[in-house]
Each structure stands twice: as structure tokens, then as C-alpha cells.
Amino acid sequence: MKLVRWRASDGTTKVGVQEDEYLAELPFATMAEVLQRKVVDIRRAAEEAVSRGRRVDPAEAELLAPVDGRTEVWGAGVTYQLSRSARAEESGFEEVYHHVYEADRPELFFKSAAWRMLTDGDPGGLRPDCDDSVCEPELALVLNRHAEIVGALVCNDLTARGIEAVNPIYLPQAKLFPGSCVLSTAIVPWWTIDTPEDLLITVAVYRGAELVFSGEARTSAMRRGYGELVQWLFRGEQFPDGVVLSTGTGIVPPLGAGLRPGDRAIVTIDQVGVLSNVMTDNRDMF
Template sequence: MSIQIVRYASAGDVGIGLRDGDTATVRALAAPSLAALLREGRAALREAVESPGEVVPDARLLPPVDGLTEVWAAGVTYLRSSQARQEESQVADVYSRVYDASRPELFFKSPAWRVCGDGEPIGVRVDSDIDVPEPELGLVCDARGDLIGLTVCDDVSSRSIEGENPLYLPQAKIYSGSCALGPGIVPIWQLPDPAALDIAVTVLRDGAPAWSGRTSTARMRRGFDELIEYLFRQATFPDGVILSTGTGLVPDLDFSLAPDDEVVIEIEGVGRLANPVRRATDEAFAWLTPAPDRRPA
């Protein structure tokens, strides 16, 4: 497996490191934050990656996003997503028109401090009847809009809330535990063809698969450059941005995530992201703060 740029906690300190995908060894990088690398751009990122330091003992991985870096997402970029949104929605033609339109659907997903990492809980809303994982490839862009890395994203969503009215999209998409990223960032130069990566998801319930699916980024209707160009129109991201590219895997309407499920997403060459499911109550996600020592061990 390829190397990954990660955030980690070790002995009470937070740092940036380079993780070997085969051995899970983390070596420290000379960077104060991921946001600093995204401010500097691809050359600074490559320089840091090519000069790793000492091995970090007992490194615990944190979400690969910090500072003022934002997470955004694209919708209806796969035919399956368009079909699923039309099935659930009381205004179905909105989604068919978005799929065919020249302008993509883009929406804010999460600030850095609200993102969950690999192994950390994700949440389902208590006021929603149908909640699903949305396994997606995340594009890591620097402040100039250059694509410099890839990560795995789970754009957890309420189908019932969005289906009731498309204007409820922010409530269906933005809440405690609704965004997971990780386990790290794979530099873009390591993947020769990121536009044709296999994506797989499995939801485990009592240890057995309750739902699973597989697709490929080759089935996306829109290209990465197009999505990035629209995101950076009339907007600046001084600490860079992570753009999740939409999902091609949506279960039937008779399936919903349940507390104690585990969602496992694997993207070829990028990594494996696994998260247990909890109800998104204030108590259950009180740990979700900028302070790394508040995160569960």
C-alpha cells in the first residue's frame, strides 16, 4: 500500500507524519500542520514527504484535516445517486436536472474540528428515519486549487430529511458525526489513474454484512478538474479544502444505519476507513472538539 500523510497524537503532542501503509509505522514530518502544507502547496508537500524524520512511538491517528481547512462535497455525480435521490424525494425532477446540468451541486460539509477520523464514531440523527453512509473519494486541494492528494470520505446523510424537501439538505448533511475522513492523505503523484479507482463499502451489523456495494470513480459523470474549478469560483480557501466527490453506492429505501453498526469503506490505493455508528446526541459526541486529548483512545 502507498504512503499516507497523517495527523497523529503521541505523548500528548499533535504532529504531522508519514505513515507506511504496509507496516503502519509513522515518521514525523517537519510541518506544523496539514493546513500549513496546503497553504504552501504541492512543492512544500513533496519536500516534506521526501524528508521524513524519526519514528513516532504509539502514534494515534487523528482526522487528516486541521486549521481553517474546510470539507465540501459534490452531489448527484453518479447515475445511481441521481436515481436514489429521485426515489426518496417528493421533488424528484430536481435531482434529474442536477445530474444533467452544466453546473454541479456543491455544498459545505464540515469544518475541520467536526470531522471524525478512522475508528471514531459517526452519527445518525435522532430525528431521521433513514440514514445511510455515502462512501466517496475526497480530493485534497491546496490554497491555489491544485489537486495534491486523495483521502476516503464518509458523507453520512439523512435520506428521509433530504427527501422531504431539498431545502433541508444542510440538516440532512451537517451535524455532529456526519463527516468522517481518513485514515490519511495519499499524495496525488502516487496514483497513476485516480479517475478509475474501485470503491467498496460494507455495513456490519452484529458482525455480519447488512449491506454492501462496489463501484468505481470511472462511473462519475463529472471530472475532478470540473468539480474543483466550480468550487474555487468566487471562493478562496487559504488553508486548502477537501472536496468529497459524491457517491455511486446508495442502498434501497428499506435500509437504514443503526446504532452499533460499523461502516467500512475501502478505496483502491487510497485506504480503509472504518467507523462505528452512534446516535448523534450531544452526549455521544461531546468529545468532538478541536482538542485531540478529548478524542477517545
Template structure:
């Protein structure tokens, strides 16, 4: 099942789609206004989010696709978004290319311990159709399409799409600048929905595609499969949660799967579209922050 959070006139609602019909779960239970509310209720009843949604559907109003597209917002209010680095070979090559100290990345791809870093808070995260940001003090910026694992109390409950927008010029000057290259206003996009874990047969075999539009033209397109990821979602989640007081809701982005060839540089008013099989398409314009 696919879950969307909607917002209109300052009011949040939660809806679910079974592939043919979209249901307003808030109309069936006014206490369910976010994906977090549903995950929390499922946890209390020791059921899955899909089981709980199924029980509510017969009492829920239906919604049109037009209503969902009009009011859709970020699909999960994750208190923290974290991300993994160098989980695809292309990411290792890009890190080495941009860096003035490329040797630091040589052992990350094959190391026992993955790279896990903090990415965003809710105030820095945008949803479908909202503008992602590029820093005004950066000379080289790229979007980074990633599969996101949605966690409730450290346990996977679904998947979404993430855009880990990054400054390659700032990170390239010195690896210690990674937080500034990664964490800033509008640095992360999530969406368009959360697909439950039960609805994804294998998160390590999903086709992915990214297209970037500029002034009516396609300036980049690329595709891959999550099977190219050298680490599993379970491994990345394990390293995120170990010895760490994780928040109730979190998202772990699993690594950059596609990187435009240099000297590609993301520009204001570009439009980035990231598609992942069985999840959908996350589309965002670009602005400067």
C-alpha cells in the same frame, strides 16, 4: 506517499509512509505537526509535499504500524468540507426515490453546472475509528462513500476517503432541507490518510467498496469504480473555487458512489467500512447525535 496525523497526550505529529516504512516527520522538523504544515512549507519552497517529505526522511524516526493505528486521527484539518451531489447515476436514482419532489433532480446529473454544497467544519468531522453520527430526528439514514480531493489554497495536493453521512428522510421531505440532512454533529468522516496527488495515477479509475456490519453480520456490501463518476475531479474543484474565497485547507467530496437499497437504515453501533484503491480503508462505528 501516504500521510497520517497522529495525536497522543494532546500532542499532534505528522508521519509519512513510502509503502515499506513509516517516518515521523515531526521528529525531523518540530514545526511540521500537521498535513497543513507540510503543504504550507511545500508551497513556500515551491516544491511538492512528497519532495519535502523525501528531504526529511533520512533525519526522521521510524514508527511501527501499531503506533500509527493506535494514535491515528483525522488526516487533514480542513477548515471546510464541501461535497458534490448526483455525480453517479446511482445517486440520481436515490435522490429521486427518497424525494417527495423527484423532478427537481432530473436535470442535475446531465447539467452543465454540478451540485456543490457545504458539508462540514472541523468540529463536525471525525477521523478513523471515531463514531459518525445519525440524527435523533431522522427516520432514514445512510452512509455515503466518496473520494475526497484535498486542496491547499484551492489546488489539489492529495486524496482521501470521505463518508458523507446523510438523513434521507429529512432531505426527502423537501430539497430545501438539504443543509439539515447533511450538516450536523459528526456528519462527516475523513481518513485514514492523505495520499499525495503524485501517488495516484488516475483518480478516475479507483476501485471502491463499502461494507456495513451489524451485530457481527454483514448487512450491506457493494463495490464500484470512480470511473462511473460523470464529472471529473478537476471540474468539481473548479466550481468550488470559482468566485469563492476558499480556505487554506479544504476537502471536496466528489459524490456518492454506493447507496444501500431501501429500506436500509443505518443504526447505532453499526460499523461502516469504506475502501478505495491506493488509499486504504476508513472504518467508523455509528452513534446517535
């Protein structure tokens, strides 16, 4: 059972449950409405949709990015030891990254509004003014307005690393640009995931048929727990339509191994999904 959005053949947008053979409509118009509810109610509605909801043939539905409305994506940073040491090395601002790794308050940043989000099969964006951009393969938590974890997604937090390396204060320009936020299509309910604290994340980048970078990490290597990140995100903030929190990367390509237009990045997370995107110069993306 997964939670998805889709465009029906009559052009309307629906939200519902994806099963192997069919989609079943939920009695909500948007995913934002789903994320206004408590997990117990979302679960009940999803189970009822499977047993009684109107069923749709997946061939008649075009799957869309998983969130809408006022739902935002935020990122957590420097949550893995490798992210801390790699960023210190690439930028020379060692103290900044070491401090945020050790500090109580984590690094949290706004990443994307719903309208900018891309999903599996869409192009990923590369800024034309940065020649060192990288994939950041991350587990993303889908949170409702009540700060409960509803489910999980795969996120590629595409980053213009060369811009951040010049000065960490350039972070918004390194993180937010057309095509920089890619999420898998289907929200995997948290209650269906075994051992969510220890999921394997992998990435492979292909240039044509050639594998130019691959890596893996386990979420158990994160320095902070999910609950801790969620609690900090909601401290002094409100998310009336819920929020997606990407939990940071434990995989960092070596310096000089930046993405090029045409590269295909494939990110997988055990039990959560796969995200495959071909990179493109982002000049005319939206």
C-alpha cells in the same frame, strides 16, 4: 508514503509522513500549513522528511483526523447516475436532481469544519430525529489553497436521507450534524496513485455478524471529471488552508435499509484506504 497527523506521547500534535515502519516529522506545525504550499513543495518536503526527518515509532503516536485549522470539507452531489435516480425516487423531486446532474454547475455543499471531523475507528453519528440515514462512500480529494490536488482520502458522507427526502431545501440538516463527516486517517499523495480516474469503492454494513448491505462503484462512472469539480469549487470561493472535496456517491442503499446505532460501516477505496466506524446516536457526541 502518506501524510498524517498524530498526537505524540507528550501530548503535542505533529504532522508528517507515514511509512510502513515509522512516522517522519514534517517541518510544519499543522496540516493547514502543508496545504498552504504548492504540490511540488509538499512533495519535496515529504521526500526530505523520509530521508532526514526525525523518526517516530508508530506505537508512540495516536493518529488523528487528517486535517486541522481552517481546512473545511465540502461535498459534491449527484455526480453519479445512481445518485440522481435514487434521490429522484426517494423524494419525488425528480426535476431538481435531474437538472443538477445535467447542468454545468454541479451541486456543491459545505459539509464540515475541521473540528467536527471524525476518522477511522471513531463513532459515526446518526441523528435521533431521522429513521432513514445512510452511508455515502466517496472518494475525497485533498486540495491545497492553490486548487491543486495534493492527495486522496476515503470519506463517508453520512446523510440523514429521510430529512432530504421531505424537501431538498432541508439539505444542510440532512448533511451537517455531529458525526456526519468521517475521513480516513492518511492522505495518500496524488502522485503515488495509479489511474486515479478509475478506483474501486466498496462498502459493507454489518449488524452484529450479519451483512445487511454491501455495494460497489467505480470512480470512472462519475459524470464529471475531478478538475471540473475543483474548478467549480474554487469559483467565487477561497480556501486559505486548503479544502477536502468529497466527490459524491455512486452507491445508494435501498429505501428502508437505513443505518441503526451499533451498525458497523466499512468503506474501502483501492490504493486510498479503509474507513471503519460503528454508528451511534449522536446526541452527546461533542
